[in-house]
Amino acid sequence: MKLNSDKVLRGSERAPNRSLFYALGYSKEQLNRPLIGIISAYSEIVPGHMYLDKVADSVKAGVLMNGGTPITIPSIGVCDGIAMGHIGMKYSLPSREIIADSVETMAIAHGLDALVLVPNCDKIVPGMIMGALRLNLPTILVSGGPMLSGKNKGKELSLSSVFEAVGANKANLINDEQLYEIEKSVCPTCGSCAGMYTANSMNCLSEAIGLALPGNGTTPAVYSERYRLAKESGFQIMELLKNDIRINDIITEKSVKNAIACDMALGCSTNTVLHLLAIASERGLDIDLDIFNKISEKVPNLCHLAPAGPHHMEDLYLSGGIGAVEKEISKKGLIDLSLITVSGKSVGENIKNIENKNNEVIRDIENPYSKVGGLAILFGNIATKGAVVKRSAVDESMLKHTGPARVYNSEDDAIKAIYNSQIKPGDIVIIRYEGPKGGPGMREMLNPTSALAGMGLDKSVALITDGRFSGASRGASIGHVSPEAALGGPIGIIEDGDIIEIDIPSYSINLKISDEEFKERIDKFIPLEINKVNGWLNRYRRLVTSSDKGAILK
Numbered sequence: 001m002k003l004n005s006d007k008v009l010r011g012s013e014r015a016p017n018r019s020l021f022y023a024l025g026y027s028k029e030q031l032n033r034p035l036i037g038i039i040s041a042y043s044e045i046v047p048g049h050m051y052l053d054k055v056a057d058s059v060k061a062g063v064l065m066n067g068g069t070p071i072t073i074p075s076i077g078v079c080d081g082i083a084m085g086h087i088g089m090k091y092s093l094p095s096r097e098i099i100a101d102s103v104e105t106m107a108i109a110h111g112l113d114a115l116v117l118v119p120n121c122d123k124i125v126p127g128m129i130m131g132a133l134r135l136n137l138p139t140i141l142v143s144g145g146p147m148l149s150g151k152n153k154g155k156e157l158s159l160s161s162v163f164e165a166v167g168a169n170k171a172n173l174i175n176d177e178q179l180y181e182i183e184k185s186v187c188p189t190c191g192s193c194a195g196m197y198t199a200n201s202m203n204c205l206s207e208a209i210g211l212a213l214p215g216n217g218t219t220p221a222v223y224s225e226r227y228r229l230a231k232e233s234g235f236q237i238m239e240l241l242k243n244d245i246r247i248n249d250i251i252t253e254k255s256v257k258n259a260i261a262c263d264m265a266l267g268c269s270t271n272t273v274l275h276l277l278a279i280a281s282e283r284g285l286d287i288d289l290d291i292f293n294k295i296s297e298k299v300p301n302l303c304h305l306a307p308a309g310p311h312h313m314e315d316l317y318l319s320g321g322i323g324a325v326e327k328e329i330s331k332k333g334l335i336d337l338s339l340i341t342v343s344g345k346s347v348g349e350n351i352k353n354i355e356n357k358n359n360e361v362i363r364d365i366e367n368p369y370s371k372v373g374g375l376a377i378l379f380g381n382i383a384t385k386g387a388v389v390k391r392s393a394v395d396e397s398m399l400k401h402t403g404p405a406r407v408y409n410s411e412d413d414a415i416k417a418i419y420n421s422q423i424k425p426g427d428i429v430i431i432r433y434e435g436p437k438g439g440p441g442m443r444e445m446l447n448p449t450s451a452l453a454g455m456g457l458d459k460s461v462a463l464i465t466d467g468r469f470s471g472a473s474r475g476a477s478i479g480h481v482s483p484e485a486a487l488g489g490p491i492g493i494i495e496d497g498d499i500i501e502i503d504i505p506s507y508s509i510n511l512k513i514s515d516e517e518f519k520e521r522i523d524k525f526i527p528l529e530i531n532k533v534n535g536w537l538n539r540y541r542r543l544v545t546s547s548d549k550g551a552i553l554k
């Protein structure tokens, strides 16, 4: 077999390169085997990553069992929960690009033959996949897995509970001791926070797209099964290498559509739209925002995990996981069962013996939470290129809402107003200049959305932003408004008190002023020059594209 690593390991000219491998402790026999890069995002700053060294060790064992030479290579990873609510969040989405570039760099520089990606939290998953797509090597992804939910007074809690508790505390609905009680109990183990937040969304979709072995999306971080899955992934990467099955064989237009279908059934994070667009773009696929609505029109929403409902990842796992969700939607032919996955088998073969074990957690296809999928893309005069909402986490009463705009030019100003009780029932909070370029970095507005929910205002107040949301955000939270204010987008011309009409079932969002006035305001509009930044963020600002293109760098 001709190997990529031949260029660093074979021939007399490569004696110097080999001597450095000998310095690393690799034996002659090890250098006769394929070099398998294990890209591990282990660190001591992310609960979802604090044990990835153990997961990577299990992958290593699997690679060794099947004749490869495993080589662990680190990746950075931002904990969005820790980065939330301050300047740190501006680095979160940009970190996806650093990760993609790092994977590309390390694999090419060292002549790796195949990759096992070991991410867990939000952007680390798409970042690694994007980097791997530039290489088109045999690739498997095995994540760290979800955290167990917190248990308190018979209730399951997770990270969204504590963010919302802050709002409740500000509104004097709970006292400081009660807040502390929640703070201590919501995140009880290692793993990615227990709701259908962005990390778990992306890990589930990695399974749905075929890049991870069955079980990857939902097997809890603390279950020994996670380590067995990692060993199997290490073993299996050698099979993919032998059979020359590469990431481009797995990630195709059809498999991206399968992932979007599962996204809609599961009710995943709005960030999946950004990340799937970016992944499709790295793969050279022509996938745009419209496709999300087309699929969402057909695929019903079957799951209400936190923050949309009471269930958590462990419940989804016990109900049969992603395979059981695929099985439900396959009953109406809503996924392509013929596609090959990294198990070496098709989607249909993978789910053959799987059953939906709990119709409460995974609704029967005939009895869904809604006939349409979890996400919707809205268009209108303030979002000509689209905006995204997790409609499965919007209260029924807010699906159609008209109200006056309360306009803020940063998340910080908006949160002050919310905490100071300046937002009244009926209002529509506008947060702009938080887009990919404007922020820069497109911060997640989890504090504003949670404060509103915690104050009980999610049933009467909507929020519209050119920034994005956490998977833990709920309520009528409409993000990714494109074009963004910093690029002259019409979200920038909204004035305090303007009436905005939101109609999610009709996929529309509009500023209700006359066409003449709209044109006049647009003609006069000069975007504010705010949020000056230096260093990497400044470079990012120059290169980043709009969120309707996945906020990729160009």
Ligand SMILES: CC(C)(O)[C@@H](O)C(=O)O
Residues within 6 Å of the ligand: 080, 081, 122, 159, 193, 197, 198, 199, 269, 271, 444, 469, 470, 471, 472
């Ligand atoms: C901190 C969270 C909940 O992980 C968030 O970053 C998300 O996007 O879901």
Ligand SMILES: [Mg+2]
Residues within 6 Å of the ligand: 080, 122, 198, 444, 469, 470, 471
């Ligand atoms: Mg996030």
